[in-house]
Amino acid sequence: RIGPTFRTSHPLASGPVVQPAPTVDGFVETFLGELNYGQGVLLSQSTVNDQYLALARTVRRYLMADWLETGARRRQAQQKTVAYLSAEYLLGRQLGNNLLATNLQDVADAAMSRCGIDIASLRAQEVEPGLGNGGLGRLAACFVDSLATMDVPCIGYGIRYEYGIFRQTFEGDRQVEVPDSWLSLGSPWEFPHPERQVLVHFGGRTEEVTDENGRVVCRWVPDWNVVGMPYHYMVPGHRNGVVNTLRLWSAKATQAFDLQIFNSGDYAEAVRAQTFAENISKVLYPEDSTPQGKELRLQQQYFFVACSLHDFIDNTLPHDFDLRRLPERLVVQLNDTHPVIAIPELMRILVDRKGFDWDEAWDITKRCFAYTCHTLLPEALEVWSVELLGRLLPRHLEIIYRINEEFLEEVREAFPGDEMLVRRMSVIAEHPERSVRMAYLATVAGSKVNGVAELHSQLLRDKVLPDFSRMWPDKFTNVTNGITPRRFVLLANRRLSDLVTDTIGDGWVTDLDRLRELEPYADDASFRAAFREVKQGNKERLAALLRVRDGLEIPQDSMLDVMVKRLHEYKRQTLKLLHIVSLYDDVVSGRVAAEDLTPRTVVFGAKAAPGYHLAKEIIFLVNAVADTVNADPRVAGRLSVAFPANYNVTLAEKLIPAADLSEQISLAGKEASGTGNMKFALNGALTIGTDDGANVEIRRLVGDDHFFLFGMTEPEVERLRPGYTPSMYYEEDARLRSTIDLLASGHFTGGDRQAVAPVIDNLLHQDAFMALADFRSYLDAQERVEAAYADPDAWSRSAILNVARSGFFSSDRSMRDYLDRIWHA
Numbered sequence: 001r002i003g004p005t006f007r008t009s010h011p012l013a014s015g016p017v018v019q020p021a022p023t024v025d026g027f028v029e030t031f032l033g034e035l036n037y038g039q040g041v042l043l044s045q046s047t048v049n050d051q052y053l054a055l056a057r058t059v060r061r062y063l064m065a066d067w068l069e070t071g072a073r074r075r076q077a078q079q080k081t082v083a084y085l086s087a088e089y090l091l092g093r094q095l096g097n098n099l100l101a102t103n104l105q106d107v108a109d110a111a112m113s114r115c116g117i118d119i120a121s122l123r124a125q126e127v128e129p130g131l132g133n134g135g136l137g138r139l140a141a142c143f144v145d146s147l148a149t150m151d152v153p154c155i156g157y158g159i160r161y162e163y164g165i166f167r168q169t170f171e172g173d174r175q176v177e178v179p180d181s182w183l184s185l186g187s188p189w190e191f192p193h194p195e196r197q198v199l200v201h202f203g204g205r206t207e208e209v210t211d212e213n214g215r216v217v218c219r220w221v222p223d224w225n226v227v228g229m230p231y232h233y234m235v236p237g238h239r240n241g242v243v244n245t246l247r248l249w250s251a252k253a254t255q256a257f258d259l260q261i262f263n264s265g266d267y268a269e270a271v272r273a274q275t276f277a278e279n280i281s282k283v284l285y286p287e288d289s290t291p292q293g294k295e296l297r298l299q300q301q302y303f304f305v306a307c308s309l310h311d312f313i314d315n316t317l318p319h320d321f322d323l324r325r326l327p328e329r330l331v332v333q334l335n336d337t338h339p340v341i342a343i344p345e346l347m348r349i350l351v352d353r354k355g356f357d358w359d360e361a362w363d364i365t366k367r368c369f370a371y372t373c374h375t376l377l378p379e380a381l382e383v384w385s386v387e388l389l390g391r392l393l394p395r396h397l398e399i400i401y402r403i404n405e406e407f408l409e410e411v412r413e414a415f416p417g418d419e420m421l422v423r424r425m426s427v428i429a430e431h432p433e434r435s436v437r438m439a440y441l442a443t444v445a446g447s448k449v450n451g452v453a454e455l456h457s458q459l460l461r462d463k464v465l466p467d468f469s470r471m472w473p474d475k476f477t478n479v480t481n482g483i484t485p486r487r488f489v490l491l492a493n494r495r496l497s498d499l500v501t502d503t504i505g506d507g508w509v510t511d512l513d514r515l516r517e518l519e520p521y522a523d524d525a526s527f528r529a530a531f532r533e534v535k536q537g538n539k540e541r542l543a544a545l546l547r548v549r550d551g552l553e554i555p556q557d558s559m560l561d562v563m564v565k566r567l568h569e570y571k572r573q574t575l576k577l578l579h580i581v582s583l584y585d586d587v588v589s590g591r592v593a594a595e596d597l598t599p600r601t602v603v604f605g606a607k608a609a610p611g612y613h614l615a616k617e618i619i620f621l622v623n624a625v626a627d628t629v630n631a632d633p634r635v636a637g638r639l640s641v642a643f644p645a646n647y648n649v650t651l652a653e654k655l656i657p658a659a660d661l662s663e664q665i666s667l668a669g670k671e672a673s674g675t676g677n678m679k680f681a682l683n684g685a686l687t688i689g690t691d692d693g694a695n696v697e698i699r700r701l702v703g704d705d706h707f708f709l710f711g712m713t714e715p716e717v718e719r720l721r722p723g724y725t726p727s728m729y730y731e732e733d734a735r736l737r738s739t740i741d742l743l744a745s746g747h748f749t750g751g752d753r754q755a756v757a758p759v760i761d762n763l764l765h766q767d768a769f770m771a772l773a774d775f776r777s778y779l780d781a782q783e784r785v786e787a788a789y790a791d792p793d794a795w796s797r798s799a800i801l802n803v804a805r806s807g808f809f810s811s812d813r814s815m816r817d818y819l820d821r822i823w824h825a
């Protein structure tokens, strides 16, 4: 701590924190105060950005009393706290969410219009904090929302990247990445806390020394360090007076470091050193589920983990806390392998700094951690070379080795004489280079390991960690992902929310199972008509947005078919592309009359990792097909393709409520869960999907008749895998052949066959995710979609049943499952 905490018995110090009046007058007064005294401008001179910042600071004033009080209550109660450790939080815009949480939407609207301000333009001014890549980061944001709404003590720990996920633009149909300087116009939602900054060490060596009790102990002699500066963000519960904290760390150079170099007279070197330190939290790595093993990324991971554990143990727990009881007060949830270095870090704190003996420290550590795995892709399971880890964190490497030695002894005892097994289970891999398997470390140390959907958890046990699940069957569990209905229904889909609330009351917002009460209304013609009006309204809102945002025209009387998610081969955007080309081909070849085509607008949203070349080729091809199809009068009004750039949470909130059809078409066994699938179902879209991830559970809940299933099952995929020959499907299926030939001909690329070659060659000769094998089945399912869509009453009945039966996918339920199965908090 920098200086002692202020303590006084002065009567004002224990008095209540005062909130501004939640009236239009009170709001106007606070807003003008913020504008004049906070921002330092007159209303008459203010810019939209000034007004946005003042509005944000006004809203946060209404949350402040609850925040301070929640903090005080948590310090008093001394309950078990969930420390959610996540390298990513994909929060989305804060203003709308916080107005919703405080129930100040209408007051704020009225107050702004009294000031002559259009609040919509202020909302549009906010740059969303895009501190995540995709599903994993958005999941973390949904979880902290639910925990606040459920009044569970939780601190979300993470990294305050100066640049979040890049902004995507298209130039000549190709993705170009622009840095996301989300902080540059001001950051009204964050609070720096220099009094809680933490020093983090790196590098150097270890040595053995004799301590004051004559014991030989290990000491880490690091050779450089940085400071972690925490920034706090409010996480309000839904209208319940609770505000939890998200604590994100930013890296700074240490003063001592600076001074030393400044005194040496080398100014340029000092500045360089500062830049070096600050690089650690400079930018989010833009890879979703295929991390590159870069040194800076390991630095980021250790940086935020070391800050977070130190913060909890030394600055959050009472000063005299007996750390033997740590597991009663702390449970650390590891969001994927990114924060797994926390395990040796806690061991180091306990053994090297707090003087515990190894066994006792290990017992405490094991009871504090639990690990969530989010993938099945082998390339996504993080591994750090021993060379790198030993260079950056030599003491942690020693600790990992000792954990592994003792663990492998345990394996030998449980399964005597099986040295192959010992080698397979070792936390240290020997090939292709000696390295640390972070998922294994997490499994050895964690009290629980969970997958994120039933199928995924099963495959995790059977395919990814079979030896571990044989050794510790009870360690493995499932918690199916969820999404927050506050942001993704109430905020994103006001029309649907009002209809639902008018019909069954507003209890569903915090008890999503109550959507079941809508089931009978699926058979009520006037409800169905109202439901269709909601969808139509959302489509119009989307069309208006895309017109100004992207210059795109979305036809109104057409099925809105949406595929939005990161660009990845396993997710199979190319399968969707083949479908579009085959529909187009049907018409231009004269096989199908344009009038017989179901009017359809396909919307894509997807970012590709900047170094993922094939993914970027796929983006190019989608754009090229979109250009050609949209310009061809032969399919005008029947088929169009829109690919708005820079899909993010803000766009998702507009797109998803407008969708009729949700595309969830990954190869079975590859998508751990998916969460977009849940958002669509809850907003009344029907799913066309494979038997993968949480699709399995969605289909089981909504019913087979209200879900368009296609494609191989996971066991079928595995049976087909050996000797899979994609060109065989090309040879044997005339429709597929015609589709691929049209693509390959250069028809969509101004005659340039070279431009399509990377994608076509891959499909015909690799097709690692078997798009060609599922093509036929996908087309058949799309025909079932068209038949169903032709009957608007039956379609809306199905859509209503999707909403009514998807309450299970609330992240409140996910949190209850974590609490019951893992945290026991």
Ligand code: Z16
Residues within 6 Å of the ligand: 133, 134, 135, 136, 137, 139, 287, 288, 289, 290, 336, 374, 375, 380, 452, 481, 671, 672, 673, 674, 675, 693
């Ligand atoms: C990620 O977003 C996911 C997995 C992963 O290993 C790394 C990242 Cl950055 C995704 C999964 O792909 C998705 O299926 C799942 O729904 C999501 O994590 C949340 O669990």
